[in-house]
Amino acid sequence: MASKFTRSNSTGWLMAGPATALMALFIVLPFIFAIGFSFTNQRLISPNPTQFVGFSNYSQLLGVGLLTLDPERDDAGNVVREADGSPTYPALRGFTRNNADYPHLDGMREWFSVSLGESRTYILARDVVFMKAVVNTVIFVLVVAPLQGGLALLLALLINQKLRGINVFRAIYFMPVVVSIVVVSLLWRFIYDGQSGLLNNLLGALTFGAFPRVDWLGNPNTALGAIIAMSIWQAVGFHMVIWLSGLQTISPSLYEAAAIEGASKWQTFRYVTWPGLRNTAVLVLIVITMQAFALFAQIDVMTSGGPLDSTQTIVFQAVERGYGKQDISGGSTISVILFVFVLAISLLQRWLTREKK
Amino acid sequence: MAQLSADNHGLRLAVRYTVLGLIALIFVFPLVFMLMSSLKPDAQLLSDTRSLRAFLPVGDISLDNYFDAFRRAPVGLFIFNSVIVTGVTVVLTLFICSAAAFAFVFVDWRGRDLVLTLILATLIVPFETIAIPLLLIASKLPWLGFDGLTFGWLNSYQVQIIPFVADGLTIFLFVQYFKDLPGELIEAARVEGASWWQVYRRVVMPLAGPVLATAAILKFLVMYNQYLWPLMVVQEERYRPVMVGLQYFFQLNRAWGEIMAYLSLITIPVLAFYLFLQRAFIASIASTGVKG
Numbered sequence: 256m257a258s259k260f261t262r263s264n265s266t267g268w269l270m271a272g273p274a275t276a277l278m279a280l281f282i283v284l285p286f287i288f289a290i291g292f293s294f295t296n297q298r299l300i301s302p303n304p305t306q307f308v309g310f311s312n313y314s315q316l317l318g319v320g321l322l323t324l325d326p327e328r329d330d331a332g333n334v335v336r337e338a339d340g341s342p343t344y345p346a347l348r349g350f351t352r353n354n355a356d357y358p359h360l361d362g363m364r365e366w367f368s369v370s371l372g373e374s375r376t377y378i379l380a381r382d383v384v385f386m387k388a389v390v391n392t393v394i395f396v397l398v399v400a401p402l403q404g405g406l407a408l409l410l411a412l413l414i415n416q417k418l419r420g421i422n423v424f425r426a427i428y429f430m431p432v433v434v435s436i437v438v439v440s441l442l443w444r445f446i447y448d449g450q451s452g453l454l455n456n457l458l459g460a461l462t463f464g465a466f467p468r469v470d471w472l473g474n475p476n477t478a479l480g481a482i483i484a485m486s487i488w489q490a491v492g493f494h495m496v497i498w499l500s501g502l503q504t505i506s507p508s509l510y511e512a513a514a515i516e517g518a519s520k521w522q523t524f525r526y527v528t529w530p531g532l533r534n535t536a537v538l539v540l541i542v543i544t545m546q547a548f549a550l551f552a553q554i555d556v557m558t559s560g561g562p563l564d565s566t567q568t569i570v571f572q573a574v575e576r577g578y579g580k581q582d583i584s585g586g587s588t589i590s591v592i593l594f595v596f597v598l599a600i601s602l603l604q605r606w607l608t609r610e611k612k
Numbered sequence: 613m614a615q616l617s618a619d620n621h622g623l624r625l626a627v628r629y630t631v632l633g634l635i636a637l638i639f640v641f642p643l644v645f646m647l648m649s650s651l652k653p654d655a656q657l658l659s660d661t662r663s664l665r666a667f668l669p670v671g672d673i674s675l676d677n678y679f680d681a682f683r684r685a686p687v688g689l690f691i692f693n694s695v696i697v698t699g700v701t702v703v704l705t706l707f708i709c710s711a712a713a714f715a716f717v718f719v720d721w722r723g724r725d726l727v728l729t730l731i732l733a734t735l736i737v738p739f740e741t742i743a744i745p746l747l748l749i750a751s752k753l754p755w756l757g758f759d760g761l762t763f764g765w766l767n768s769y770q771v772q773i774i775p776f777v778a779d780g781l782t783i784f785l786f787v788q789y790f791k792d793l794p795g796e797l798i799e800a801a802r803v804e805g806a807s808w809w810q811v812y813r814r815v816v817m818p819l820a821g822p823v824l825a826t827a828a829i830l831k832f833l834v835m836y837n838q839y840l841w842p843l844m845v846v847q848e849e850r851y852r853p854v855m856v857g858l859q860y861f862f863q864l865n866r867a868w869g870e871i872m873a874y875l876s877l878i879t880i881p882v883l884a885f886y887l888f889l890q891r892a893f894i895a896s897i898a899s900t901g902v903k904g
Contacts (some may be wrong), residue, residue: 261804267721270808277778280744282734288745299748407716418628426890427636430643433886434895435837437855438875442642445868451658453645453666488638496894497901538901549740569739570840577744577806578844586744589647594741594798601736 289594291589299581312588318381320360322350325374328329334373344375351379385589388560391479395486395568396547403487404494404539411498412528425499429492436489440556443485447471447557472558475565482553482566490546494539501535502528534608541604548597569593637711641667646879650677650872657869677873681861684870686849687877690857694878697772697853698835704777705831706824712778713786714812728787735780740840746775747844759849767848776835782827785899789823790816824894829889854878 293312297305326342327335335343351360363379366386370376378385414425431439444452449470458466472480505528513523551570554560560567560575569589577586649657651673660666681687716719716728743883750765765771794814800897801811817824839855846852855878861871 260799261718261720263719263808264655264721266808267719267724270715270719270812271712271721271724271727274708274778274783275731277708278731278734278780281775281778282737282742282780283730285742285745285749286737288749289742292745292748297748299751375895413632413635415728416628418625418632422890424632424636425894428639429890429894430639430886430898431885432897433882434643434879435839435855435882437837437839437858438646438879439642441858442646446642446645450850451661453661457664457776488834491668492639493897496897500898500901520615535901545736545738551736551740555843573740573744574840574844581889583744583748586845590741590744594737597736597738597741 262317283435286594289587289590292584293591294420295584297587299583308584313583314381315591316382316385316585316588318363318590319366319386320363320379321376322347322357322360322379323371323374323376342373342375347377347379359439384564385572387564388569388572389566389592392548392550392569393545394479395483396544398483398548399487400540400542400543402483403491403543404536406487407491407494408498408532408537410491410495411502412524414495415499415502430497432491432492434489436552437556439485439489440553443481444472444557447481447485449473457520473562475563478558478562478565482557485557486550488549490543494543496531497539498535501532505531537604537607541600544600545597548593548600569596628899643879643883646872649869650876651675652677652869654867654869659870670900672824677867677869678877681865681870681873681877684867685857685860685874687857687874689849690852690854691878693769694836694853694855695853698832700769701773701776701835702828702831704773705779705782706827708778709782709827710786710817710820710824711812713783713790716783716787716814717790718795718811718816719808731780731783733780735784743840743844750775750845766845767851769851771845772838772842772851772853775841779831781900782831785823785827785830786820788899789820822895825892826899829896830900831894 294307294309295305296308299516302469324342324344329335337343341464347365351355353361360379363381364383365539366380368375368377410428414421416427443529449455449468452471455466455468459468469477509527509531510523513527518526534541549570550568551574554568554571555574558566560571570593573586573589573593576582576589614880648667649660651669652660653672653676654672656671660671666795680748707791712731750771752763753765754761754763755765755768755770797815798811801815806814837855842853842856846856858874861867861874
């Protein structure tokens with residue numbers, strides 16, 4: 256291929272140079288910096304020189320500990336009980352503050368606890384809020400990826416039929432994708448409102464007032480679910496279109512063959528459609544997963560991480576520290592942790608696509 | 613018998629359209645609600661949510677909310693900023709990324725494969741993971757301003773534009789498209805004595821219409837809807853884009869009518885643009901799913 260008419264080092268660098276330089280400066284460099292800063296105490300503006308601090312940012316964020324406590328007993332050896340009959344335990348503070356016997360628990364707080372018989376095991380974390388953020392993000396990803404991917408496929412199958420005016424429906428299902436997530440979040444904040452929210456009124460009307468009013472975003476039990484539902488609504492059209500383009504690559508002759516064989520609708524899907532969508536499926540799942548890990552705008556506009564940290568997320572925490580508290584090293588450390596999550600997902604994709612070739 | 617099956621067919625069609633229609637309602641109701649609410653005074657807006665009136669232009673309808681929104685915040689300025697930032701970024705991106713892709717596909721140069729691999733590798737780095745260190749870099753970068761050399765890009769247009777003009781996805785789209793163009797065409801032009809610049813401008817770019825549209829639409833959506841980055845780097849009202857300008861409407865007395873008017877104002881142009889170029893929008897998303 257390389258002839259004297261296509262060889263030119265200077266032209267190559269001249270044309271690809273600007274893009275390469277910009278990406279080096281604005282993507283590669285910050286990425287390397289993120290890793291570097293995560294081992295220092297870098298701040299956005301600071302009178303003191305930056306110092307190397309090793310893994311302390313990581314242990315500060317990810318440090319967890321276990322502590323099993325036996326219930327308190329009175330002089331006779333009986334378990335001291337609360338008014339509701341549950342045993343009382345010694346205060347955690349005694350173990351996590353300046354206790355020479357438990358140096359590894361110093362500064363930790365209770366994340367959650369489980370009872371095993373009489374004793375109680377406390378799972379402690381150095382940074383409980385960040386732990387909640389990680390758990391919420393993982394829940395978000397685990398719910399959104401299969402649900403949004405599945406619904407998008409259903410919509411794509413529905414839209415893929417030959418019907419007059421089908422393009423109108425396709426256009427409508429896709430519409431929320433072009434609307435900013437910030438606009439959509441604000442709009443849904445109003446829809447979810449506990450007082451005059453559309454959703455409560457709708458549910459009330461459908462059940463003739465039997466459904467109690469819920470402050471969807473103000474209740475720790477419903478807030479994350481409400482954000483999940485809204486996020487799926489906004490982006491499902493995006494993935495519907497990717498599925499649709501996958502569907503259109505499947506040869507019509509395969510469907511004809513299936514029809515001649517007398518395959519049922521389900522059989523056709525199972526043995527013709529689904530195998531043809533393998534690569535699309537992996538792509539859709541990866542894209543959704545990467546987008547889901549980056550969850551931020553919805554949180555910032557709708558709940559700011561509340562109520563009771565029930566909607567904290569990894570990116571929200573990174574921004575709160577890196578920008579809000581100007582703690583660049585803390586924010587960078589969270590960014591690196593996020594990248595490790597995303598990288599793991601991408602490697603999984605590699606493995607999934609390579610496997611059955 | 614034929615009559616029966618025809619009826620059956622008609623019934624099935626009706627069921628299909630009903631299902632499609634009900635799903636369509638789920639996707640449009642919040643947007644209809646937004647547009648209708650923007651026309652109503654606050655008191656009516658709130659009471660209307662109790663019935664289907666929420667989705668109808670009924671009662672005390674006016675454009676007052678829009679005028680009030682303009683009075684409350686420099687809405688015109690925000691829209692101007694967004695148009696500048698989005699427009700300039702899209703144009704620069706198309707130019708810089710297509711030139712790079714041209715070099716990757718048609719020109720044979722040392723280091724080509726390595727650089728392309730690195731650029732495509734950046735596709736797995738989400739912007740959110742580099743935003744914080746990028747904030748520090750942006751705060752220290754030099755810039756040749758009208759009044760001389762200044763340091764620190766915070767509060768400016770360039771901080772919202774330049775970091776985004778080269779991106780892996782756009783380069784990837786161009787590379788995929790250029791690969792399908794006949795290589796002989798380029799070779800022939802070279803043999804005729806055309807310079808690389810002439811080949812790019814006269815031969816390749818005139819054929820690149822579809823991919824230019826795709827890349828432009830995707831970049832437009834990303835840039836116009838940006839939120840996290842301008843939130844961090846733009847504190848001054850002067851450079852604020854529309855999404856961040858939204859914060860003006862979240863002071864203590866929350867006027868929902870004005871909020872809905874502002875939301876409509878920044879959404880209607882995009883929706884209109886989308887409905888007008890609907891096929892191109894959908895094709896652009898579909899092509900991001902092209903397996904590379």
